[in-house]
Amino acid sequence: MNEPLASRPGSYPARAAPPYGQGSSANLADILERVLDKGIVIAGDIQINLLDIELLTIKLRLIVASVDKAKEMGIDWWEHDPSLSSRARDDRSLTEENRHLRAEIDALREREALPDHEHERSDEDEEAEAEAEAEAETEADEPRGSRRRGRARDE
Amino acid sequence: MNDVVTYVYAVARSTDQLEELITALNGVADAPVRLLPGSHDDTLVLVASHVPAPDFQEDALKQRLEDLDWLEAVARAHHAVIEAVATHTTVLPLRLATVYLDDTRARDVLDGGQAVFADRLARLAEHVEWGVKIYVEPSAAPAAAEPRRGADLSPGRAYLRNRRQQQSVRDSVYQAAQQAADVVEGVGHRHAVDRARHRVQQGVLADTAGENVVNDAYLVPLAQCEEFRAGVEQAADGLQGVRIEVTGPWAPYSFAMPPAETDDASPGPRP
Numbered sequence: 200m201n202e203p204l205a206s207r208p209g210s211y212p213a214r215a216a217p218p219y220g221q222g223s224s225a226n227l228a229d230i231l232e233r234v235l236d237k238g239i240v241i242a243g244d245i246q247i248n249l250l251d252i253e254l255l256t257i258k259l260r261l262i263v264a265s266v267d268k269a270k271e272m273g274i275d276w277w278e279h280d281p282s283l284s285s286r287a288r289d290d291r292s293l294t295e296e297n298r299h300l301r302a303e304i305d306a307l308r309e310r311e312a313l314p315d316h317e318h319e320r321s322d323e324d325e326e327a328e329a330e331a332e333a334e335a336e337t338e339a340d341e342p343r344g345s346r347r348r349g350r351a352r353d354e
Numbered sequence: 355m356n357d358v359v360t361y362v363y364a365v366a367r368s369t370d371q372l373e374e375l376i377t378a379l380n381g382v383a384d385a386p387v388r389l390l391p392g393s394h395d396d397t398l399v400l401v402a403s404h405v406p407a408p409d410f411q412e413d414a415l416k417q418r419l420e421d422l423d424w425l426e427a428v429a430r431a432h433h434a435v436i437e438a439v440a441t442h443t444t445v446l447p448l449r450l451a452t453v454y455l456d457d458t459r460a461r462d463v464l465d466g467g468q469a470v471f472a473d474r475l476a477r478l479a480e481h482v483e484w485g486v487k488i489y490v491e492p493s494a495a496p497a498a499a500e501p502r503r504g505a506d507l508s509p510g511r512a513y514l515r516n517r518r519q520q521q522s523v524r525d526s527v528y529q530a531a532q533q534a535a536d537v538v539e540g541v542g543h544r545h546a547v548d549r550a551r552h553r554v555q556q557g558v559l560a561d562t563a564g565e566n567v568v569n570d571a572y573l574v575p576l577a578q579c580e581e582f583r584a585g586v587e588q589a590a591d592g593l594q595g596v597r598i599e600v601t602g603p604w605a606p607y608s609f610a611m612p613p614a615e616t617d618d619a620s621p622g623p624r625p
Contacts, residue, residue, distance in 0.1 A: 228555050230433050233607035238449040245453040307510035
């Protein structure tokens with residue numbers, strides 16, 4: 200897989216890869232995530248606590264959640280609020296949103312005599328977003344809804 | 355010797371060229387960069403600088419790290435030294451602000467970790483790191499059919515329909531991003547030897563269009579770089595609302611310390 204490119208192991212022949220292209224123009228976020236979060240950790244005499252580094256990166260808001268975590272939570276997690284840092288907050292904000300929407304729908308329903316089934320469906324939609332444990336209820340004519348439940352089950 | 359401390363950037367395999375390169379290089383705090391060989395063995399060297407002690411004492415450091423301008427200057431200087439060294443030899447980047455009271459203390463660490471460092475450097479030789487970020491831009495996706503807001507829809511229905519349509523555009527963009535991620539993963543299997551996942555970039559410093567959903571680094575043999583890069587760059591072809599950004603080549607920051615070797619690689623005790 201790897202043919203010898205240089206007689207001196209460890210050197211970077213110029214033709215095989217462009218010269219290090221990041222230089223001074225490299226994105227600060229890219230640099231910080233490497234120099235703070237990666238790189239070999241050896242105890243120095245003057246230590247920066249790793250926890251401090253972690254807090255620092257959080258403060259810089261480079262970082263909120265890992266990709267894996269986001270995947271576990273399903274794609275919905277990404278779209279509601281990118282600044283969320285925990286599941287709990289996500290649930291709270293959704294609950295809040297649900298309450299607003301229900302109130303809004305009730306108001307509309309009174310004014311416009313919205314048919315009952317429309318109300319129920321929207322209600323259910325919102326609950327599926329909020330409650331990961333929501334069990335699948337068949338509703339074959341609503342592909343988006345069933346996909347969402349599929350994700351919810353994965354959680 | 356109390357007014358300066360020893361800042362270490364990296365462990366590197368020693369070469370003649372390295373010595374030459376280093377003499378022209380300034381690092382953190384604009385301090386000249388020096389090579390510190392081990393006590394018994396000079397195949398590996400520490401790349402280091404003397405930096406002003408007051409700035410790098412524990413308390414000062416903690417405070418200064420909160421200062422984004424200072425942090426940026428130090429991070430860029432640290433990175434520039436590692437990059438320069440990486441053009442000449444295999445380098446094992448150390449975490450930012452690894453500081454010792456003096457050269458002797460730093461040498462002790464090199465001596466103590468010699469075998470581990472040599473092993474890791476051997477594995478990283480002839481490899482570079484590429485960063486791959488995938489972004490979604492829902493606004494760039496083709497809009498679904500115009501919502502019918504005709505007189506036949508009550509405000510409540512129009513609202514719900516509209517909301518559903520927005521949702522479905524977003525869903526399809528995230529699915530496209532997942533497809534692109536799968537393609538990138540496949541390219542990685544063919545051309546890379548290792549992958550590290552970074553957390554997705556958000557917030558003030560991630561100041562680019564779209565939402566970052568994948569932020570990975572791949573360790574790629576030099577001979578495979580072109581294929582890797584080309585494959586990754588094509589991964590979003592034909593996918594609306596998905597953008598792929600490739601950065602690199604980087605020194606192998608993300609692969610300097612495999613999780614399994616964490617303990618071995620830290621000769622000093624950690625709390």
